[in-house]
Amino acid sequence: MVQKLTENILKEVIVRRPDESQKGDFGHVLLIGGNNQLGGAILMAAQAAVSSGAGLTTVATDVVNRTALHSRTPEAMFIDWTDQSQLDAAIHKSDVVLLGPGMGTNQFAVALVEHVLDLVNQEQILIVDGSALTIVAKENLVFPRDTFTVVTPHQMEWERLSKIKIGYQHEVQMNEVQRQILNIDVLVLKQHHTVIYSSAGQYQLEIGGAYQATGGMGDTLGGIVAAFVGQFKRNPINSVMAAVYAHSAVAEQMAQYSYVVKPSFIADGMGNFMAQVQSNI
Numbered sequence: 405m406v407q408k409l410t411e412n413i414l415k416e417v418i419v420r421r422p423d424e425s426q427k428g429d430f431g432h433v434l435l436i437g438g439n440n441q442l443g444g445a446i447l448m449a450a451q452a453a454v455s456s457g458a459g460l461t462t463v464a465t466d467v468v469n470r471t472a473l474h475s476r477t478p479e480a481m482f483i484d485w486t487d488q489s490q491l492d493a494a495i496h497k498s499d500v501v502l503l504g505p506g507m508g509t510n511q512f513a514v515a516l517v518e519h520v521l522d523l524v525n526q527e528q529i530l531i532v533d534g535s536a537l538t539i540v541a542k543e544n545l546v547f548p549r550d551t552f553t554v555v556t557p558h559q560m561e562w563e564r565l566s567k568i569k570i571g572y573q574h575e576v577q578m579n580e581v582q583r584q585i586l587n588i589d590v591l592v593l594k595q596h597h598t599v600i601y602s603s604a605g606q607y608q609l610e611i612g613g614a615y616q617a618t619g620g621m622g623d624t625l626g627g628i629v630a631a632f633v634g635q636f637k638r639n640p641i642n643s644v645m646a647a648v649y650a651h652s653a654v655a656e657q658m659a660q661y662s663y664v665v666k667p668s669f670i671a672d673g674m675g676n677f678m679a680q681v682q683s684n685i
């Protein structure tokens with residue numbers, strides 16, 4: 405049975421920050437993606453992570469994206485993703501790893517995905533999106549068993565992964581057994597009215613619309629999810645659901661005065677939205 409994802413999830417997850425706190429308390433998020441053609445994807449994810457409250461954000465990407473990253477989101481730190489020792493150190497230090505936006509699918513990307521899936525540990529949360537999902541499907545890789553893993557495919561990416569054709573991906577197609585076999589803790593199946601599958605059940609988003617059908621919308625969601633699970637640690641499944649809800653709620657608000665909603669505008673609107681939620685408690 406699919407339940408409705410309501411705005412109650414926001415109040416449950418987005419709580420007031422304790423005064424006695426510091427950036428280390430709100431999650432160190434590592435974003436890996438952005439090749440020399442698709443750098444925008446990881447830039448949008450980085451902007452979204454910072455704007456949604458990640459305590460520390462590091463981006464491992466192609467060196468060609470460094471200046472753009474620093475000029476768009478100077479709060480984020482940069483790592484050249486070909487520098488293996490820097491990358492490994494960053495993976496070890498992070499609480500959350502988002503793997504895949506704009507990564508591309510060449511041999512280097514395949515090796516990188518294999519390496520990251522291998523290195524993440526049981527204390528970390530892994531989010532797999534975009535090109536990394538296409539790679540996992542094509543190379544028959546498996547998600548790590550001991551790491552809490554969130555996957556955020558759109559319907560075509562899910563078709564590649566699950567071999568279930570678009571049109572047949574309704575709720576009965578993804579049961580508990582399949583979810584466990586694939587080592588997926590949370591599946592965010594993105595579409596008009598996204599469905600979220602986890603051990604907490606199946607929840608469907610009933611907000612959001614076609615004004616979100618623009619490249620970068622999912623990359624932005626990835627950054628928001630990473631920030632939420634990094635800072636709201638009590639219940640990672642709820643944190644993912646709140647991120648999905650907030651992403652579309654901000655879009656819906658903006659759609660009142662904009663025919664299409666730019667993903668980067670959603671990122672910029674997150675701080676204000678989260679403050680509204682928190683002050684209503």
Ligand SMILES: NC(=O)C1=CN([C@@H]2O[C@H](COP(=O)(O)OP(=O)(O)OC[C@H]3O[C@@H](n4cnc5c(N)ncnc54)[C@H](O)[C@@H]3O)[C@@H](O)[C@H]2O)[C@@H](O)CC1
Binds near residue numbers: 443560
């Ligand atoms: N500015 C940038 O750098 C951008 C980079 N991107 C990155 O590009 C890589 C490839 O991702 P794409 O998704 O573009 O390409 P894919 O080839 O993975 O998927 C796109 C195809 O899936 C189809 N499709 C069917 N149902 C869909 C649904 N519900 N939602 C979305 N697509 C659906 C589309 O029509 C299209 O043919 C990813 O790593 C992604 O992160 C994209 O996010 C676009 C923007």
Ligand SMILES: Nc1ncnc2c1ncn2[C@@H]1O[C@H](COP(=O)(O)OP(=O)(O)O)[C@@H](O)[C@H]1O
Binds near residue numbers: 534595
């Ligand atoms: N018609 C629509 N109605 C509601 N949400 C949509 C619609 N089209 C796209 N979205 C949302 O936008 C996001 C698109 O993600 P994705 O396809 O991964 O984008 P990208 O890879 O270009 O960043 C998802 O969260 C999806 O639910």
Ligand SMILES: [Mg+2]
Binds near residue numbers: 533534558622623
């Ligand atoms: Mg995507």
